[in-house]
Amino acid sequence: MSAFTPSRKNRRSLFWDRFATVCFYGLGAVIMLFIFWLLFTILSRGLPWITPQFLVKLPEEIDAGGGIGPMLFNSFYVLFLSLLISLPIGVGAGIYMAEYAPKNKFTEVLRICVESLASVPSIVFGLLGLAIFAEYFGIGLTILGGAVSLAFLNLPMLARVTEEAIRAVPNDLRNAAFALGTTKYQSIRTVVIPVAMNAIITGVCLVAGRAFGESAVILLTAGLSTSGAMWDFNLFSPGETLAVHLWYVQSEAIVEDARQIADMSAAVLVFIVLLINLVFRVPLWFNNRKVKR
Template identity: 75%
Template sequence: MNGFASTKHTARAQRNNKIATIGFYTLGALVMLLIFWLLFTILSKGLPALRPDFLIKQPEEIDAGGGIGPVLFNSFYILFISLFISVPIGLGAGIYMAEYAPDNKFTGALRICVESLSSVPSIVFGMLGLAIFAEYFDIGLTILGGGVSLALLNLPMLARVTEEAVRAVPGEIREAGYALGMTKFHVIRTVVLPVAMSAIVTGICLVAGRAFGESAVIILTAGLSTSGEMWDFNLFSPGETLAVHLWYVQSEAIVEDARQIADKSAAVLVFVVLFINFVFRFPLWLSNRRK
């Protein structure tokens, strides 16, 4: 009887395993189909009509045929500023929380605060940036305000992702480094970070894509206009980005080809986000292939 019950239990477990496997494969396929459908829908509307001059021409307020040159440049410029500020601080904070911070109530409370800030709506950081730069420092809506506000938006997520990535590194690897006489910092720099780099790069990709497509923060801190120059590196110039321009064209623009401009801008936005992920991940993939 015991052998029969064991056989019956094994058969039921195998059946449940097959059902679960089929279910998870089905869910994965549905998610992939949804993603490809969204990409196809957006890119198919904008890419066929996209021309190189659209990427460098000035936007038009009344006449048809405007481009996205200054707003595209501002998008990359503000993204660079935000990553330049948030990546070193976020990585440092994550490493500190994972490797150096003592395990006490204060550290636990700090970790809860970081997790809470990660889920705060972006409009709140926009209001914070508006209060700091436009009201307290009285410099108005600028590229600098937009870049710093986006950095504040991305810092909690970067710190949390880095902490989890570093904590996920097996302790045996650290102990092997210590056994060779390496210092704690040397172990972190040469052993822990290379192992955790894949997860850290994923976090950077997430915040970079989020920053490039963010609109609420930019509207409140960088404004709805540009200086009118294609390559304006002045940090105190207004900094309308591609995402904000897409929202403006779709909702308030009066040009007759507003719909076409919105479709092409959306295609460029999606393509750039995909390109950012490729740029960050390709060196990592190449390094793994060489190993």
């Protein structure tokens, strides 16, 4: 037998390696096909009939031809407010847990608590927001309550994603920065965070998409109605969002074109979530270009 002839064991290993490769590629192809089919089905039913008037018009309760203007504005407004609250706190907490927190039982318990909160159903945060804003403070169902409750929902995931991204940065980079005479804060700001930025922005992207399409939290804290104005920046106004409106139109609306409005609303919702992912990818592209240079 030639020295280059594979043994029986090696042939079996080679067979299973190729078999596993084919299976994983096939599984990935099936998942991609399912995602494309799902997106095509939702977008094809709604996008061809969407008009600029539909995006800015007020909704109708009885007559056909209503729009989604206030709900679309509330969706972006609540998303902006929730990120404004959750980003500094969540990213800061992740940096603290990865770089400054001492390694003891308290921080381990704290980390377990954060991981547990990240997996809590969103309706629990909605009930918490309802208890705090509607019952304790007595301000009712408002945009402020919805935004803060969404921030509560996003904080655990942001903190965990940031912590894991910071921990994934090699220690050699930190040591090199310290060797150049930088302080700990300077090394984090100029070395660690730029290297971990891709993973952090990916986490922010996931959080933003989840917040934009969230309905349970908004339904319990911001309500099922709007003030009736297209551009209402009042934090104490009711804040029905597009996701909540989609649920309402699909389940309880009595207008004759409710099904068409639901299809168009679903298409707008999916399209904007895809657009949010694309917008958050732009900083990643610029960051990758800087790293390559």
